[in-house]
Amino acid sequence: MRTEFFTGLKARFGGLCLSFMLAVMAVGMLPSHALAQQATPPQPEATQGAAPAVAAEATAEAAAEAAPSFDRGDVAWMLTATLLVLMMVVPGLALFYGGLVRAKNVLSVLSQVLVVFSLVLMLWVAYGY
Numbered sequence: 001m002r003t004e005f006f007t008g009l010k011a012r013f014g015g016l017c018l019s020f021m022l023a024v025m026a027v028g029m030l031p032s033h034a035l036a037q038q039a040t041p042p043q044p045e046a047t048q049g050a051a052p053a054v055a056a057e058a059t060a061e062a063a064a065e066a067a068p069s070f071d072r073g074d075v076a077w078m079l080t081a082t083l084l085v086l087m088m089v090v091p092g093l094a095l096f097y098g099g100l101v102r103a104k105n106v107l108s109v110l111s112q113v114l115v116v117f118s119l120v121l122m123l124w125v126a127y128g129y
Helices: 009-028 052-065 070-096 103-128
Strands: none
Touching: 070 103
């Protein structure tokens, strides 16, 4: 049996769009040189004329105040809520949209929802996170 891929105009256009989207995602994941450079933090005005030990101590205190701290309970709740949403989206949306089409098209709609959700998840990991 002979199988022909990309035989119609729609299939060729879809393949072209898919390859363009994958290329854009690949280019977007490349590290940016502008973001890789780190600027040195400015010195506080009060420590410019002080002794070096006092200036180092003030800089260490400022860095300690600026350091973010995470509460374990908040992180655990966000992970739990994210897991619940991920478990809800695929069957909930797939069955909802599957109920809007004819019986012969339900499997196609279920797979389309799964593929689109997987793509959105990868985009979120690549760009959103």
